Amino acid sequence: MSTAHTPLIQTKDLCKSYFNDDVATPVLFDINLTINKGEFVAIMGPSGSGKSTLMHILGFLDMHTTGRYLFQGTETGELTDDELAKIRATRVSFVFQAFNLLPRTTVFQNVQLPLLYHPTIKLAEREKRTLAAIKTVGLSDRKDFLSSQLSGGQKQRVAIARALVTEPDLIFADEPTGNLDSASGVAVMQALQQLHADGHTIILVTHEQETARHAERIIHIKDGRIDSDSKDFKRVIASASSSLK
Ligand SMILES: Nc1ncnc2c1ncn2[C@@H]1O[C@H](COP(=O)(O)OP(=O)(O)O)[C@@H](O)[C@H]1O
Ligand SMILES: [Mg+2]
Incomplete structure (x- = not known):
């Protein structure tokens, strides 16, 4: 059951292994995470630490191996393929590093x-x-341009608009500035901040400190485990300051 207080995302001891030719490669270990509606979260960590794997699981592109993943209070391990496909089509959207726009199309x-x-x-x-x-x-004046006539930063903003248009509950962005120069990267991050200001929930995956700075909460992943979560840090500060009152 979902109520106003139900977290958008909740994982409990979530683990993921990839299996190739019966060889298991464990990649994520005991991920315990709660993300509420309206949050702008950055998932950071070095290359190979499991950021994309976690994003793919949370966005229903892949399945966890053990543990639990509740989406708006629903146990996702119990959903049918049809139900998962419906969530994928209507509740979540993705922005990828490579833009993935259709060429010769406005x-x-x-x-x-x-x-x-x-x-x-x-x-x-x-x-x-x-x-x-x-x-x-911010691309109203470019709406009839072909995607090939745009700069990289403009292309990525088109991808963000495309992610937004279905009014999803959650927008994922995996290294959205990875292919951009720093000025274009800033414009893309400003577009994501605008979405956040409008009330959207955003999970941003990046290995760049400068990019993560735009989020209000930063989760660090190291070797497939949560290494730190700035929300916990804020809670420690809050309880320390309230105990002084
Ligand atoms: N399909 C796969 N099969 C086996 N191992 C994989 C697969 N996809 C990713 N991995 C491994 O999982 C680990 C985490 O990868 P990934 O989630 O892409 O990390 P990141 O996004 O942080 O760079 C890496 O060691 C990677 O080699
Ligand atoms: Mg990745």
Whole structure:
């Protein structure tokens, strides 16, 4: 059952191993994590520490091996393939390092794309939402440009608008600035901050301190385990200061 106080994401002793030719490669160990609606969380850690694996599990692109993953209070291990597909299509969106835009297609068409699979959203509503998403990332004056006519930073902002247009509960961004120069990276992070200000929940994966700085909470992963969580740090400060009162 989901209530206003139910966390958006809750994992309990979540573990993940990859299996290739019966050889198990353990990658994530005892991940205990709670993320609430509206949070902007950065998951940091060195290359190979398990950031993308965790993001893929939390975003329903992959399954954990043991432990529990509750999404809005629902035990995800018990969902059918159809239910998982529906969550993937309507509740979560992804922004990847490589943009993944369609070439020879306009900004408007790229952003509109996920809505074409929603049979209940009619043309007028589709156009309204598409233009609003493009406006949020500051590209209204480029809406009729082909994706090939955009800079890297603009392409990534189109990908963010496309992630936003379905109004998902959760947006994942995996190394979204990894292919960008620093000025374009800042513009992309400002677009994500705008989404956060508008009330969206964002999980950002990065190995760059400068990029993670934009989030309000930073979780460090090391060798597949949570090494630190700035939320715990804030709780320690809060309890220390309240005990002084
Ligand atoms: N499909 C796979 N099969 C086996 N091992 C994998 C697979 N995908 C990733 N790994 C391993 O899991 C570990 C974590 O990878 P990943 O989650 O991509 O880390 P990060 O995103 O932090 O760089 C790495 O050691 C990687 O080699
Ligand atoms: Mg990765």
